[in-house]
Amino acid sequence: MSLTSIIRPFFMPRVRQIARYASETEEIQRGVLRHLVSQAAQTEWGKAHGYDNIKSYEDFAAQVPVSTYEETKGYIDRMRHGEKDVLWKGSVKWYAKSSGTTNDKSKFIPVSAEGLKRIHYAGGRDAVALYLRNNPESRIFDGRTLILGGSHAPNCNLPGSLVGDLSAILIENINPLVNMIRVPKKQTALLSDFMTKRDLIAREAINKNVSNISGVPSWMLSVLDRVLEISGKSHINEVWPNLEVFFHGGVAFTPYRERYKQIITSSKMHYMETYNASEGFFGLQDDPSDPAMLLMIDYDVFYEFIPLEEVGNPEAKAVALWDVETGKNYAIV
Template sequence: MGIKSFIAKPLAAFAVKQINKWKNNPLAAQKSVFSQLIRQAKGTAFGKDHAFAEINTYEDFKKKVPVADYEELRPYIDRVVNGEENVLWPGKPLYLAKTSGTTSGVKYIPISRESMPEHIKAARNALFSYIHETGKSDFIDGRLIFLQGSPVLDKKHGINTGRLSGIVANHVPSYLQKNRLPSYQTNCIEDWEEKVDAIVEETINEDMRLISGIPPWVQMYFDRLGTRSGGKKIGDIFKNFSLFVYGGVNFEPYRARLEESIGRRVDAIETYPASEGFIAFQDSQNEKGLLLLVDAGIFYEFIPSEEYFNENPSRISLEDVELNKNYAIILNTNAGLWGYSIGDTVKFVSKDPYRIVVSGRIKHYISAFGEHVICEEVEFAILSVADEEGVEITEFTVAPQVSPDGAELPYHEWYVEFARPPADMYSFSLKVDLALRKKNVYYYDLIEGKILRPLLMHELEKDAFRNYMKSQGKLGGQNKVPRLSNDRHIADELNKWIKG
């Protein structure tokens, strides 16, 4: 055991002790965060426009502050981006996190001096929680890799601007810097494929023990390591690789292929970071769900997902959430986001402590025929059947076909890239359709009522989704393929990669 791994254990015990203080008193922690946010933002332009001085309770807040997405908050954010002070939060932001929006184009999310430390603390505490529970800390003595965006930042009116992962790269704790790869020069490479090749060359002969990143891009790294090593498993290349840290997407569709690439199972920690705030992390290898961070400068609100598009949806605080119910998550943050709809849906799997699973995106659904199929349902349908039949999925997406040729009934069209395809595609697709009917009664009724025909599934060529993302300028980084679309923008592009 090295000195770093030895010291990590008492530090982890101390961190978990601090976590337990708010973990065991979550509602009090949220009440305190709420009061602090309102008090600090009273003098901002947003605080004055929404009478923060008159807000004493959450009920007051709901009357004064509407739920807003990026476009609705944009008039204030544009003022921040243009260099104006005291707009959403006191002073100017420390950073602007640059993200890609489907409807808003490039989005700029403020990160303040108060919110930036919460990102770093949450990432650190995810590792400390793992160390404290398992007693495993040897990974700290080896090499660590974080597959992330470039740390090179631009300036907009004196504010450092870049991708969240690149911003965070500038805040890796000093005690991890000597262990960390890739090098700064390699991390600055903008072209993702060139960058991955350079990372392979830098790491293939190193003692890699912790690997972190979004699963599809980690898989790309693994594929190229395998090619470079003559077909070796990742677990043979990195014999001490023991911990995979990921976030951004549901891991399950990628698990089988990643584990096959590794050649053995390794421990994993799921995190839920976003430019808007670090929301949750997996604090236990034995419990389902991610621990909601209730003392991290974010006051949470929730809207039942089925009410989200209503004119006056229910809007509740943590105190009133129910288990196993889908909610759109709404953030109020110490970077100045107010009533902000991040676009994700979550489901509580525990209230003691509050643990969540990310169930999808509020705008990623199919309801072209009134079925309102959500991401959680399509992932269950295909993964449950794939597991039964020994099929491995690389990636997939689903879109409605409203106007098929001829006299056919409309249907859901699936585009799937397989690592191990089914022996009989028609039989496989029929089983997936039946599984989806069991999960969604509206879809079931539409099939039974001959409004829709059963789904149509296409097998795509190898690397189809990577090629699609590359064609869109979204290869690598924090970019992800939506699993569901209510239109055909993605589907029509993918038609060119249908196998055969």
């Protein structure tokens, strides 16, 4: 009996919970909001917006305005200086560096310990759960997982604050049990110089029984090309014959799909897209035949949307998930 066949049943209850999403959307999301409001009620933000008096989504919508990153940046800067109970209870040590603000400057997204556990790592576990549901013959746990991420570093002027790519934050804080089946070693995975890192990862992983890989398609492709260079092989499945799935995200996979097919020729290879952003783990490709992703609605993320045509309108009204209209384009708040 394979290790995967022993572990697989432990993931199936979660698969059944996810199946409730379609029929219990509003109930689940209202529960998420209640939890978040109660946890943040005694923070500066919570007190300023009357969280103690919020009993429903309707109360929340009436009392809490839609805010931009720029409007919350002052709060985040104070958190990075070590202040507690500002936007979230307690202090927050980790900040994911994310680009793309209106000011063309990096955003620093607080990543709390609860957020790591209840959002980002939950998404990783669910990706495996749905993959096992879709592939009952999988032997994913009988091999190693190659996880490719970025790097992180302390702020010299903010000694209590650590900043880095979300992927590096996840690797740094991952369950020690996962490290037992993961390659490369943490020291290598968190190197900041990518060319050095790709070479060391390739050399560390080349003789391992790698069954699954995770990362950004462009970065991973560079590592796989290096594996082929070092091994002298033409195809990755000659190096890792038991490789069966690539969990990918961060950038669109379409531009890289053909190249992956060229270097991984195994008919048993699968690809599963995930949407794990600095702000939260939002979606998973639950159906291999459909590129659309399932919105993950029972993590610590409460969803609101603004119709695309109203983006930029200060009077725009946010719409809860259960009130969105099929076929209409929205921007996530």
